[in-house]
Structures are given as structure tokens and as C-alpha cells.
Amino acid sequence: MKLLVTGGAGYIGSHVIRAAQAAGHSTVAIDNLSTGVSNRINCPLIELDLASPGAQGELISLMKSENFDAVIHLAARKQVGESVQQPEGYFLDNLGGLGNLLLAMRATNLKSLVFSSSAATYGMPDVESVSEDESPKPINPYGQTKLIGEWMVKNAQVWGLKGVNLRYFNVAGTATKELNDTAALNLIPIAIRALKNSEAPKVFGADYETPDGSCIRDYVHVADLAEAHIRAVAYLDQEQRPFDTFNVGTGNGASVFEVLQALRKASGENFAWDVQGRRAGDPPRLVANVTRIEQTLGFTTKFGLEEIVQSAWDAS
Numbered sequence: 001m002k003l004l005v006t007g008g009a010g011y012i013g014s015h016v017i018r019a020a021q022a023a024g025h026s027t028v029a030i031d032n033l034s035t036g037v038s039n040r041i042n043c044p045l046i047e048l049d050l051a052s053p054g055a056q057g058e059l060i061s062l063m064k065s066e067n068f069d070a071v072i073h074l075a076a077r078k079q080v081g082e083s084v085q086q087p088e089g090y091f092l093d094n095l096g097g098l099g100n101l102l103l104a105m106r107a108t109n110l111k112s113l114v115f116s117s118s119a120a121t122y123g124m125p126d127v128e129s130v131s132e133d134e135s136p137k138p139i140n141p142y143g144q145t146k147l148i149g150e151w152m153v154k155n156a157q158v159w160g161l162k163g164v165n166l167r168y169f170n171v172a173g174t175a176t177k178e179l180n181d182t183a184a185l186n187l188i189p190i191a192i193r194a195l196k197n198s199e200a201p202k203v204f205g206a207d208y209e210t211p212d213g214s215c216i217r218d219y220v221h222v223a224d225l226a227e228a229h230i231r232a233v234a235y236l237d238q239e240q241r242p243f244d245t246f247n248v249g250t251g252n253g254a255s256v257f258e259v260l261q262a263l264r265k266a267s268g269e270n271f272a273w274d275v276q277g278r279r280a281g282d283p284p285r286l287v288a289n290v291t292r293i294e295q296t297l298g299f300t301t302k303f304g305l306e307e308i309v310q311s312a313w314d315a316s
């Protein structure tokens with residue numbers, strides 16, 4: 001198939017392109033290079049800001065000339081804290097970009113879309129593992145843009161769009177050094193950055209009602225996550241059902257202390273950490289229920305926490 005990958009020069013997008021090429025698909029990337037890195041990818045790259053006034057026209061021309069089979073839409077801003085400070089910018093970029101994309105797809109009769117959503121749509125669910133049927137209650141503008149984005153994809157069924165929303169849990173690790181995440185926004189890259197600066201990684205809260213008192217998250221290797229997109233594209237190609245939402249995680253939780261232990265092992269450094277108070281907005285436990293993606297897409301992860309942390313450390 002021929003795939004259009006927005007945000008293709010980003011951390012996850014570049015892994016998706018690599019996985020798509022390995023599966024025999026051809027790819028064209030769109031990216032405004034705001035956080036993306038052009039030499040991560042070896043396919044045509046169109047430099048375009050999807051939220052800009054001219055984007056819809058440019059997308060229509062591109063779609064008419066390239067005849068894509070499906071779109072994987074990853075382009076977005078993703079910093080939770082920044083989204084609280086600049087909510088308008090987040091709504092404009094994340095939803096304006098998606099709006100332009102959907103209008104162009106509708107105009108050119110391009111009807112398959114995989115959308116990058118997030119576990120941030122759930123907010124603070126008080127459950128052992130969160131399933132797609134849990135009511136979404138995002139607690140910040142970033143998570144809200146992802147939930148509204150899902151609704152936009154769902155509503156586009158009216159003109160025949162077949163859509164899959166993938167709710168990623170905590171994405172980390174790398175397939176190769178060149179594709180490594182350049183941003184430090186979750187525990188693993190933040191802790192690695194601290195170690196590189198000879199600082200003790202911070203632990204926010206060790207008094208949660210979890211077995212070791214620290215927060216628990218579901219870490220998924222970015223190469224596994226990329227594979228989920230390839231499964232989703234194949235599913236849309238066959239499936240008559242026009243819309244679905246899937247968690248993408250491992251179904252297993254790891255605590256902050258378990259991640260730091262894995263990092264001690266990966267780095268060979270017996271470093272200390274610095275326990276501080278809880279941060280606002282951190283659910284004690286956020287772990288994916290992965291039954292739906294396993295049963296519907298046949299997707300399971302290959303990599304565990306040790307491999308995630310080791311690959312991130314080796315690339316740092």
C-alpha cells in the first residue's frame with residue numbers, strides 16, 4: 001500500500017515509516033519539522049504545517065497526485081505542561097491540523113485513517129487496567145485535543161471514513177540510535193537525562209497505594225507501537241466496520257522504582273534517586289487492558305521493560 005504519514009519525521013513517526021517499509025508499503029511523510037528531524041527517514045518528505053491556512057489545498061493536490069491508500073496521522077504537539085500554558089495553540093495545531101487533513105481526505109475520497117491518540121484521554125481512572133469502554137475524562141488540554149480528535153475521526157463516518165484511534169500508553173525505547181526520542185517527556189528519557197547531567201533522577205511521590213508506593217505505568221516499546229499501526233492499516237483495508245479504538249500497551253505495569261532499577265542495570269551505575277512529593281494530575285496506576293487489540297488486530301508486544309530501558313540508554 002501507499003501510505004501518507006504525518007509527523008513522519010518525529011520519534012514515533014520515523015519508527016512507523018520504518019515498520020511500514022519493512023512490511024512492503026511505500027511511504028510519503030509530511031512534517032513541519034517543529035520537533036521532527038528530517039534525516040531520521042529515507043522517504044519523500046513534504047515540509048508542511050498541517051494547521052496553516054494553505055494546508056488543505058496543498059494536501060488535496062498531494063493526495064490527488066499520489067493516490068494514497070491510507071493515512072497515519074501522528075503530527076501533533078504533545079507536551080502536557082505546555083498545553084496547560086498554551087491551550088489555544090494546542091487546539092489550533094492538533095485539531096486544526098486534523099480538520100484540514102479530514103477535509104482534504106473527504107475531497108479526494110481517501111477513506112482510511114489511523115489516528116494517534118493517547119492514554120491521556122482517560123485522565124485519572126481508578127481501575128486495575130483501563131479498557132477502551134472506560135469513560136474518557138482528560139484532565140489537560142493535550143488530552144482533550146486527543147479525545148476531540150477521536151470524535152472527529154468517528155464523526156467522519158458520515159462520509160464513509162474508516163478510522164482507527166490508537167491510544168498509546170507510555171512510549172519509550174528506540175529501534176536504532178538515530179530514531180531515539182529527542183524530547184525528555186516521560187520517566188525513562190527524563191531519568192537518563194538526569195544521569196547524564198550527574199543528577200539524581202526524581203521520584204514524584206512514594207506514598208501511593210501501590211506495592212512499592214510509586215506510580216505505575218504501562219511502558220510500550222516504540223518498535224512494538226509502530227507495528228500496531230501496520231496492523232491497523234491492514235485491518236482498515238479489510239474490515240467493513242468503519243471505526244474502532246484500541247489501547248496500545250503491554251497490559252503490564254511497571255512502577256517508577258522498577259524502571260529506575262532497570263536503568264541501574266542498563267547503565268551499570270548504582271545511582272541514587274531523589275524522592276519528592278506527589279505531582280498534581282498523576283494517577284497512581286495507568287495500565288492498558290489490551291484484550292481488544294489482541295483479539296481484533298492480533299497484536300502483542302515483543303519487548304519488555306528491560307529492552308525498552310536498555311535501548312534508550314544505549315542510544316543516549
Ligand SMILES: NC(=O)c1ccc[n+]([C@@H]2O[C@H](COP(=O)([O-])OP(=O)(O)OC[C@H]3O[C@@H](n4cnc5c(N)ncnc54)[C@H](O)[C@@H]3O)[C@@H](O)[C@H]2O)c1
Nearest residue numbers: 007009010011012032033034035036049050075076118171
Ligand atoms: N511519545 C508518547 O509517549 C506519545 C504518547 C501518546 C500519544 N502520542 C502521540 O503520538 C504522536 C507522535 O508523537 P511523538 O512522540 O513522535 O512526538 P514528536 O514530537 O517526535 O513527533 C511529532 C511530529 O509531528 C510534527 N508536527 C507537529 N505539529 C505539526 C503540524 N502542525 N504540521 C506538521 N507536522 C507537525 C513534528 O515536527 C514532529 O515531527 C503525537 O500525536 C503524540 O501526541 C505520543
